[in-house]
Amino acid sequence: MTATLLTGIAELATNDPARSTPSDPLALQYDAALVWQDGRIVWSGPADRAPAADDRIDAAGRAVLPGFVDSHSHLVFAGDRTEEFRARMAGERYSAGGIRATVAATRAATDDQLRSNLRGLVEEMARQGTTTVEVKSGYGLTVEDEERALRLAREVTAETTFLGAHVVPPESADDPGAYLDLVTGPMLTAAAPYARWIDAFCETGAFDADQARSVLEAGAAAGLRGRLHANQLGPGPGVALACELGLVAVDHCTYLKDADVAALADSGTIATLLPGVDFSTRQPYPDARRLLDAGVRVALASDCNPGSSFTSSLPFCVAIAVRDLGLTPAEAVHAATAAGADALDRSDLGRLVPGSPADLVLLDAPSHVHLAYRPGVPLVAATWRAGRMVPPVDGSNWQPITHG
Numbered sequence: 001m002t003a004t005l006l007t008g009i010a011e012l013a014t015n016d017p018a019r020s021t022p023s024d025p026l027a028l029q030y031d032a033a034l035v036w037q038d039g040r041i042v043w044s045g046p047a048d049r050a051p052a053a054d055d056r057i058d059a060a061g062r063a064v065l066p067g068f069v070d071s072h073s074h075l076v077f078a079g080d081r082t083e084e085f086r087a088r089m090a091g092e093r094y095s096a097g098g099i100r101a102t103v104a105a106t107r108a109a110t111d112d113q114l115r116s117n118l119r120g121l122v123e124e125m126a127r128q129g130t131t132t133v134e135v136k137s138g139y140g141l142t143v144e145d146e147e148r149a150l151r152l153a154r155e156v157t158a159e160t161t162f163l164g165a166h167v168v169p170p171e172s173a174d175d176p177g178a179y180l181d182l183v184t185g186p187m188l189t190a191a192a193p194y195a196r197w198i199d200a201f202c203e204t205g206a207f208d209a210d211q212a213r214s215v216l217e218a219g220a221a222a223g224l225r226g227r228l229h230a231n232q233l234g235p236g237p238g239v240a241l242a243c244e245l246g247l248v249a250v251d252h253c254t255y256l257k258d259a260d261v262a263a264l265a266d267s268g269t270i271a272t273l274l275p276g277v278d279f280s281t282r283q284p285y286p287d288a289r290r291l292l293d294a295g296v297r298v299a300l301a302s303d304c305n306p307g308s309s310f311t312s313s314l315p316f317c318v319a320i321a322v323r324d325l326g327l328t329p330a331e332a333v334h335a336a337t338a339a340g341a342d343a344l345d346r347s348d349l350g351r352l353v354p355g356s357p358a359d360l361v362l363l364d365a366p367s368h369v370h371l372a373y374r375p376g377v378p379l380v381a382a383t384w385r386a387g388r389m390v391p392p393v394d395g396s397n398w399q400p401i402t403h404g
């Protein structure tokens, strides 16, 4: 099959695990080239030693990095919450209850309306360099609507997450116990064929630690891996629970006690930070520096959703992480690529080494630092997924994000 050479790369972020160090997490190479064939990287190294290939692309002194791996999003929804955002910026407080507005709009939407919105957002992400995205359910909250959300999500990614335990829907407000029985019973049974992961929103106004534990345990019994929304709106038991259960990742981590930080370091559970949420809800930012210095692994994700973080842009999250979370630009890019892949237990992704999928981003800049140095500027010149440029210009060769 056709081999493609991308040469003239001023700075190549490889995330090569054999060379990545705390001072050089991206394992940078300079004046580099890459070759891919059949959707996978087959060679990387100095441009002047690159082998011949069928096609040749000149990066002309630009930077190349692995495609972003966005390990947390909620893209199956209808409606929008512009007015809620406007009110919040005028001083109103964010609460978990706004989710119910999106639930009503999502239930009322047709499959095609949800599919069109979902695919539009995935394309928007690809234009900003995201090559893998995790997508959660959680705006259906009935057996049929949760199953539908996951079936649609599975059309665009293998990384699908059942989030029936997002909030208690209005019709179950008088009997949250019965709703939990539904989530861990018939809803889980319907969702499991389309889901790889199970998640719960462990927060005041959503589910407590005992409820979250019962959801995660039921999911595990059905063959789903666990993840958790925790410690977003205040200190809480979620991070400790995630570490105790040995989950791959726990997400938000805005309010952490010292014991939470120690538990994260000991368990190896990745702290996935979602600074787009803290930006959009006027919450304090988590202290990523404190986490890295304590030996905690940190990932960055968008949490793209219509209520608390309606950004699909990991470059935006990288810029905030550098400006306000205390990460270096290299640490932030690593957190949004290799660590995002690890947060999905997909260490095959987020690296540009021989054998990796050819999922990569060409920046219209000489260095990854520009992602933070030039915030808000569309620096992604091109994105390739499995060696093919995305998104398709005319929509004719749409391909899902999975790697089989």
Ligand SMILES: [Zn+2]
Pocket: 072, 073, 074, 229, 303
């Ligand atoms: Zn979320």
